[in-house]
Amino acid sequence: MDCMPQYPRYAIYFVPSTASALYRFGAELIGYDAYTGQPLPFVEGIAAEIEGWKQLTADPRKYGFHATLKAPISLAPSRTENELTAAMHEFARTPRSIPVIGPTVRSISNFIAIVPDGPCPELQKLAEDCVTVFDGFRAPLTSADRERRNVSALTDRQIVYLDCWGYPYVLEEFRFHMTLAGSLPADRLEPVTSILRKRFARLELKSAPIDRLALLRQDGATSGFTVLAHWPLQGA
Secondary structure (H helix, E strand, O other): OOOOOOOOEEEEEEOOOOOOHHHHHHHHHHOEEOOOOEEOOOOOOHHHHOOOHHHHOHHHHHHOOOEEEEEEEEEOOOOOHHHHHHHHHHHHHOOEOOOEEOEEEEEEOOEEEEEEOOOOHHHHHHHHHHHHHOHHHEOOOOHHHHHHOOHHHOOHHHHHHHHHHOOOOOHHHOOOOEEEEOOOOHHHHHHHHHHHHHHHHOOOOOOEEOOEEEEEEEOOOOOOOEEEEEEEOOEO
């Protein structure tokens, strides 16, 4: 297997509409607009309120404000960007029950994200379909890809999924999340979560439809992911 990741890489994400309060909230918090590929000024007061905010959002900023539906892949040698774009267009046109979540801010492990406030079978189904339907576009897992996943920390099922689908957190292991802050020490996790939760509460956003699909591209290891194309999902 190759020892280095292959670029460009492509990801299938839920990225809210640029016109939505949800997108503005997340993009301005992390300081990056994935639609334009340009940095954004941090939302007013956040850098003063949370020490080291720029560093805490360095990793989320690279990926843009999003929820992963199919984790970043390199294309298989026989597949093209245009073919993937066409396949996603057709996928988005297939009628389905549009997932709707009650968004809330919580800590997950050592990072902070917007997550659903309860189970959502339609969302699990959407994520499962994205993983399986588009897997034929994925280049085989490289040794570097596998090493980055810290296999020794994964469960047996997660290792099976990593080797089968190129990513361990799929199917039953999938947890929808839109990251707001990266890795935090344990003593800072709850205070920072509380600040972000209070800011999010000001939106008074009681529900959020997961009604869009976006294809993003990353051109190199230091590049941010940018939106190449996006589609509304067709409701049933």
